[in-house]
Amino acid sequence: MEIRVIQKKIDELKKQIAAGKKRSSAYAMQRGALILLALFSLFRGYYYEQLFYIVCLLSFSLFLYVAARHRALKQQLEDDEVMAEVLKDIIQRKKSGWKSFADTGSEFLKDDKTQAYDLDLLGDASLYQYLCVAKTAFGRQHLADLLTPLQQKQTAMKVRNAAVQECSRQTDFTNSLTQLLKLYERHGQRKKRSSMEDILTYMEEDEKGYSHGVRLGCLLLSAATVLSLLLFLFNIINYASVLILAMLSLCLSLLFFMKHAQALSRVQPLAHLAANYERIFRLIEETTFQSEALCRIRYDVQDARLAISKLKTILTMVQLRSNSILFFVVNAFALLDFQCVIALQSWKQTYGKALRTWLSDIGELEAYASLAQLTLAKEITCTPDYMTGSPYIKAENIMHPLLEEGSAVANSITLKNGTYIITGSNMSGKTTFLRTIGINLVLMHAGASVCAASFAAASMSLFTSMRVHDNVSEGISTFYAEILRIQKMNEASKERIPMLVLIDEIFKGTNSADRIYCATSAIHHLHQPWIITMISTHDFELCELCDDPRIYAQNYHFSEYYENDKICFDYRLKEGKCKTTNARELMRLAGFKEEV
Structure with a gap:
């Protein structure tokens, strides 16, 4: 791909970003106005006229709609910014700017791998640094393993080459994958994360979950507490019933706090990455492949998107407990800790042991996308x-x-x-x-x-x-x-x-x-x-x-x-x-x- 063509795409993205930022400011003002209207209507409905509850409900519903549109716009803005980075990186590979790429693969250098030093396979100004678009631990390791000086079987080389060539031809897919991997890296750096290996080990552990009786009891108590709150708001019952049920829920949550925190803290770091994994699996799901390796990967992860979507929902709820005020509110009215642990246990039993395979398959795909960068950046290459x-x-x-x-x-x-x-x-x-x-x-x-x-x-x-x-x-x-x-x-x-x-x-x-x-x-x-x-x-x-x-x-x-x-x-x-x-x-x- 010529630099002129790539630069034209970058310029178009810049225009989209500028227009998007203006719309984002307008959405922010609308959100502020709607939430103030909702709070005012709630106050008027409680003290004066219950008809204002309808205004409150409509205002809050409109607020949620605008917030969702704003969130989607901000995601699109981030996507466009990152895609511009992906295209700039291709230009850098065409020149000498790739030597500033942060990932050099130096941690994979070993004293006995003298070929890696001698041929610049790994480390500063290396082939790994030039090619790598992998961001997950599996992907980076897989790429480092493929850059091997050891003799390879002809069949394996041909299978890999067919996958790499397909990634080279499907430039939209490869650039979109690279974009999502950059987002994975960006979101993963927002908070200190446990190693992925710790999370996978936890997911693969056999764990005795709560009995069906406990699950049903939590559901009934949460439903009763929320129902009592609604009845109180419409002056049907007094606050004592709400208080008793809420305190009972909160006491149970505090009693099991340490046990729940131990389990939830092991997966909470994945919350910032689950959405990225879901988008990667969706991209794979929506793409048609021809090569043997890519078809196998697509088959292996056919259930992954739905599973990760469910996990993302669980982890979103887990994040609510990080806020001290919200912790007391959601546990008092919804037994959130219990609900999260029960949902996580169910997810582990269904999908836990498949997670490592799914992430390993993404890592293999990252390596193929990295190797395809050579064809995207160079005008003269050939299939050996x-x-x-x-x-x-x-x-x-x-x-x-x-x-x-x-x-x-x-x-x-x-x-x-x-x-x-x-x-x-x-x-x-x-x-x-x-x-x-x-x-x-x-x-x-x-x-x-x-x-x-x-x-x-x-x-x-x-x-x-x-x-x-x-x-x-x-x-x-x-x-x-x-x-x-x-x-x-x-x-x-x-x-x-x-x-x-x-x-x-x-x-x-x-x-x-x-x-x-x-x-x-x-x-x-x-x-x-x-x-x-x-x-x-x-x-x-x-x-x-x-x-x-x-x-x-x-x-x-x-x-x-x-x-x-x-x-x-x-x-x-x-x-x-x-x-x-x-x-x-x-x-x-x-x-x-x-x-x-």
Whole structure:
């Protein structure tokens, strides 16, 4: 989608928001006038003429109608504001503004997930940060799990890809889902919430509820109290009957206060999110899907909207008890605590154990919507061809997904089991190219499109040695840390699983003689029929491995050129080894004069 088209939609939303705010102010004034009229009529009806009760009832009914219209308008205003944010985020992904997105997925980084560090899968300026529209705990975890360097089954990748492609095509659905997820996040931050896991655990617990006798008794007592109040208002009975019944209800509520508070407090945090879940389930219910995964999700949650609607009603009543004055009023006349607990127990018995599945299904859908953002933001993407058999990659005009499309340079390459040595001067693009291959393979694993004109590959477990650091506390140097990384690759190769190995500037932590010897040894060990090994290096001696009859090796390189005494790069991958260097020139440009 072009930026011009997106910006036009944003401008239209801004006009709707401005007009809506004017109508909202008018509704606010009408509500104030109607409630004053209702109170005045109530006063006149009690002290003077009962006919004013009718005026009071009509005024209050009109107030409720206007309040409902006002509430719907405010929700529409919020929806429009959030949808404008959704569209702005797509523009940010087209540029470099996505790096300011708050969710980086850094909590999913683990010390043993070196590929996530090396390829920028998680953390600051990562693929996760670029893609993520997930807001629930299930959705964020599911997306992080899908961005995996591990080999995937072809069937699973195809099923996920069909779901992601459908989300990409149904842009209205995907944008609406993203909008509702942003609202979920916004509403969830209004109050401190318990973890969702605590709520789910409570919902799945077996709990002995109140007996039918207790339920019937609560209903009859509440009905009698309300009826006595109505009879009092029409001067049919005196206030003593009302007071006795109200005090009895209130005493019972206070007697069971701690027991009820313990149960209701565990679900009360969900009150601010139930409406959002209901809208998400309604959106799923009203959308027709074709892909296997999305159809399964829709089938799984077919009862969810009605169930969550009932839960929302219960939680709305629970919220009333948070107000100290309302607590006494509603419990005195309606035994609210009893009614809420009874309703919640009934809901748990019917739907409690299904809630986790429903929320997990939403999380899966969030992950697919996140992966679809790549296609929404990029002009050039393709559905990968899923190959089987030996390690294989054929990429035409492949680009790094985290670079702006206008400035990214596309390259093409075909890889099969063997070793590929990439040389080139500093800053020429060697490391970025290795990451481009790796991160697009991860996108294929996840089920997303890839940033290429065409991309065919077999699924492979991905191993990297790129951002290698020393560890002073454990006495590990950079060189030894890299040895440990390559040792893990060698151990994994014994399982004979298809592997893609990416090593950047191999053994840079030691002297050139040892580096060349160790690198040659590592390359020979990793040269297996089930492994593709890509290595960047400044050591031209390693290029001679292409003449080694014991292994299959190819040389590629990046190079620089000079214009007006400035160093320039075309970032184009070329066959053969590099024939130029630029370290001395970079020193000169930095102001260091050559010394003899």
